[in-house]
Amino acid sequence: MSEETPHRRRPRYSGKHPRRFDQKYKELSGNAETLARVLASGKTPAGSHVPIMVDEILEVLDPRPGKIAVDCTLGFGGHTRRLLARIAPGGHLIGLDADPLELPKTEAALRGEGFGADIFTAQKSNFAGLHAALAASGFSGADVILADLGVSSMQFDNPSRGFTWKATGPLDMRMNPNRGVSAAQWLLKMTPTALEEALINNADEPDAAAIASALAGKSLATTTDLADSIRIALPHRSVELVEKAIRRVFQAVRISVNEEFSALDALLRSLPSCLNAGGRVAIMTFHSGEDRRVKKAFQAWYRDGIFSSIADEVIRASSDERRANPRATSAKLRWARRAE
Numbered sequence: 229m230s231e232e233t234p235h236r237r238r239p240r241y242s243g244k245h246p247r248r249f250d251q252k253y254k255e256l257s258g259n260a261e262t263l264a265r266v267l268a269s270g271k272t273p274a275g276s277h278v279p280i281m282v283d284e285i286l287e288v289l290d291p292r293p294g295k296i297a298v299d300c301t302l303g304f305g306g307h308t309r310r311l312l313a314r315i316a317p318g319g320h321l322i323g324l325d326a327d328p329l330e331l332p333k334t335e336a337a338l339r340g341e342g343f344g345a346d347i348f349t350a351q352k353s354n355f356a357g358l359h360a361a362l363a364a365s366g367f368s369g370a371d372v373i374l375a376d377l378g379v380s381s382m383q384f385d386n387p388s389r390g391f392t393w394k395a396t397g398p399l400d401m402r403m404n405p406n407r408g409v410s411a412a413q414w415l416l417k418m419t420p421t422a423l424e425e426a427l428i429n430n431a432d433e434p435d436a437a438a439i440a441s442a443l444a445g446k447s448l449a450t451t452t453d454l455a456d457s458i459r460i461a462l463p464h465r466s467v468e469l470v471e472k473a474i475r476r477v478f479q480a481v482r483i484s485v486n487e488e489f490s491a492l493d494a495l496l497r498s499l500p501s502c503l504n505a506g507g508r509v510a511i512m513t514f515h516s517g518e519d520r521r522v523k524k525a526f527q528a529w530y531r532d533g534i535f536s537s538i539a540d541e542v543i544r545a546s547s548d549e550r551r552a553n554p555r556a557t558s559a560k561l562r563w564a565r566r567a568e
């Protein structure tokens with residue numbers, strides 16, 4: 229055990245095995261050796277997030293000393309740490325995140341690592357308001373903009389946030405639990421037709437009609453209630469297909485509850501006015517509904533001469549990275565450069 233990480237006794241729990249998230253994972257203690265062991269086993273340590281395609285992102289964004297950067301999706305700060313190292317000295321990075329629970333932890337961690345207010349600002353903000361977020365920090369534009377879409381591993385793996393079907397938790401799924409309605413409230417007010425449409429648009433769900441008629445207007449309190457209801461709605465599908473359907477339905481509900489597509493559309497619309505001349509943007513997506521939007525917007529701004537160059541092809545994580553971090557498998561990266 230290293231000297232910097234004194235041993236802390238893990239909380240006691242009743243019964244043979246820990247049940248609660250905060251009791252179950254040794255790495256939540258922050259012990260460096262435990263963290264390294266979990267990473268080496270190809271898993272994401274609980275309470276953290278392994279950043280994806282960091283080298284590829286640094287290459288396409290080309291951050292340099294003195295530049296102004298925005299990380300629209302601060303998360304655990306994995307990409308931000310590497311961007312900060314590149315824009316020093318003289319640069320400034322604004323880290324945005326909609327999540328009021330995780331943002332203060334990441335801000336505190338980065339401050340503890342020596343990133344002061346001169347180089348780093350954290351703002352609890354939806355990236356749909358990128359223009360206002362820049363203005364609030366006294367900038368009219370940025371040289372580097374990054375968005376790594378979706379939820380972080382800290383959010384996904386913590387059952388109390390309601391994103392995962394692998395453990396029981398309240399059916400919430402909001403990145404900002406202080407805004408909007410929970411997944412449970414959303415499902416309760418949906419009609420079968422509207423829910424079917426959401427399942428198709430947000431996750432290309434092939435069994436959308438059957439699932440929508442079983443779930444719409446239903447009162448479901450927990451994540452496992454939702455997963456069980458999907459299983460019951462698909463009695464003739466194999467276990468493997470049902471598990472895939474559960475994954476897609478959770479994705480579709482999460483996208484709607486957080487209004488993820490309208491936030492992404494607003495971010496894409498704001499790029500021409502938020503990127504400085506010659507500035508670069510990189511957006512990492514995790515499913516076709518997101519990638520289609522990014523691709524179309526970049527192509528439109530390129531045709532209009534607002535962007536001088538854009539990615540011809542999506543960039544994918546290397547096979548080594550995918551092996552080490554299975555969550556990188558579906559990631560697609562696109563970039564664009566603002567004309568001078």
Ligand SMILES: C[S@@+](CC[C@H](N)C(=O)[O-])C[C@H]1O[C@@H](n2cnc3c(N)ncnc32)[C@H](O)[C@@H]1O
Pocket residue numbers: 277278279280300301302303304305306307308324325326327330353354355356376377378379380381403491492
């Ligand atoms: C995939 S994680 C980012 C991980 C981060 N790149 C890292 O290396 O730790 C996505 C983060 O973006 C946040 N997020 C998603 N949509 C957002 C939005 N519209 N506005 C602001 N933050 C958002 C989530 O709360 C989450 O923390």
